[in-house]
Amino acid sequence: EVQLVESGGGLVQPGGSLRLSCAASGFTFSGNAIHWVRQAPGKGLEYVSGISGNGLTTYYASAVQGRFTISRDTSKNTVYLQMDSLRTEDMAVYYCAKNPPGKNNACDIWGQGTMVTVSS
Amino acid sequence: QSALTQPPSASGSPGQSVTISCTGTSSDVGGYNYVSWYQQHPGKAPKLMIYEVSKRPSGVPDRFSGSKSGNTASLTVSGLQAEDEADYYCSSYAGSNNVFGTGTKVTVL
Numbered sequence: 707e708v709q710l711v712e713s714g715g716g717l718v719q720p721g722g723s724l725r726l727s728c729a730a731s732g733f734t735f736s737g738n739a740i741h742w743v744r745q746a747p748g749k750g751l752e753y754v755s756g757i758s759g760n761g762l763t764t765y766y767a768s769a770v771q772g773r774f775t776i777s778r779d780t781s782k783n784t785v786y787l788q789m790d791s792l793r794t795e796d797m798a799v800y801y802c803a804k805n806p807p808g809k810n811n812a813c814d815i816w817g818q819g820t821m822v823t824v825s826s
Numbered sequence: 827q828s829a830l831t832q833p834p835s836a837s838g839s840p841g842q843s844v845t846i847s848c849t850g851t852s853s854d855v856g857g858y859n860y861v862s863w864y865q866q867h868p869g870k871a872p873k874l875m876i877y878e879v880s881k882r883p884s885g886v887p888d889r890f891s892g893s894k895s896g897n898t899a900s901l902t903v904s905g906l907q908a909e910d911e912a913d914y915y916c917s918s919y920a921g922s923n924n925v926f927g928t929g930t931k932v933t934v935l
Binding site: 750755801803812 | 874918
């Protein structure tokens with residue numbers, strides 16, 4: 707079964723750090739770009755970050771540029787999102803999603819999401 | 827990056843059609859044929875319904891169709907069914923990343 711499973715969410719104080727993981731299974735990991743999308747409670751979807759299938763190209767929304775870092779470990783079929791200097795406005799459910807090769811801006815499989823709460 | 831503009835709500839009776847617009851700029855919607863549409867039911871992860879403006883992934887009913895003109899993309903749902911009631915988001919490639927629309931809640935009357 708093609709699957710993405712996020713983990714690492716939780717409660718963190720403003721200014722703190724958290725690392726999210728997105729574990730992939732059931733498909734050729736290295737061939738797919740992986741993106742992170744977040745959704746604040748009661749709000750819409752917001753693009754956060756992405757990494758190409760070969761890991762050479764990364765993408766960041768301006769709201770997180772310089773604070774978040776995306777990376778991937780092919781040996782573990784896992785993508786990470788290191789989140790530093792967290793702000794209250796970063797509080798959201800974070801989804802990871804895969805984008806298959808040959809298709810553009812087409813996230814066809816999504817994880818169930820992990821909640822990040824930023825509060826003192 | 828500014829979110830793409832969608833109407834907050836749209837509605838139709840079963841069997842009718844509803845069209846949702848998604849307005850951006852020449853730097854996103856108008857500049858690339860990389861517009862996608864996602865359906866999201868409450869408490870669930872988004873589901874890809876249309877990609878690259880008008881292509882449907884396997885398993886998505888042909889009642890869903892997409893188009894684009896200039897800086898505005900559109901999603902049409904024909905033959906509305908109860909299960910189509912959900913939030914819909916457009917998304918576009920914007921050169922250095924992707925951007926989502928503000929979202930539209932579709933209600934089946």
